[in-house]
Amino acid sequence: MEKRDAYKLAYDEAVRGLGHQQLRLDDFRARAGIVLSAAAITTSLLGARALERDSPTLWAWIALGCFVGVGTFTLRLALGLLALEVVTWTVEIATRG
Numbered sequence: 001m002e003k004r005d006a007y008k009l010a011y012d013e014a015v016r017g018l019g020h021q022q023l024r025l026d027d028f029r030a031r032a033g034i035v036l037s038a039a040a041i042t043t044s045l046l047g048a049r050a051l052e053r054d055s056p057t058l059w060a061w062i063a064l065g066c067f068v069g070v071g072t073f074t075l076r077l078a079l080g081l082l083a084l085e086v087v088t089w090t091v092e093i094a095t096r097g
Contacts, residue, residue: 029078036074043067 043063050060 029080032074032077036071036078039067039070039074 047060047064050056050063056064
């Protein structure tokens, strides 16, 4: 019965850990949406001012490229199309017998 209890404990901890990971991922995606909203508002407010001259300057094109990059990254992250790899380290402790 002791072995069964150990397996149940390991299973319960794994389920708890997966639930915690899901909450963190949802929080991360929500923050990505906030970043995208801030970038869109900033671009709409400052973009008209930057493009009101005859031709856009180099800085206007750089800003537009940055907005497209941020938008692409955050949308891919929010929609789950961007796979972020989590690096885990395993530490083995050897005991002297």
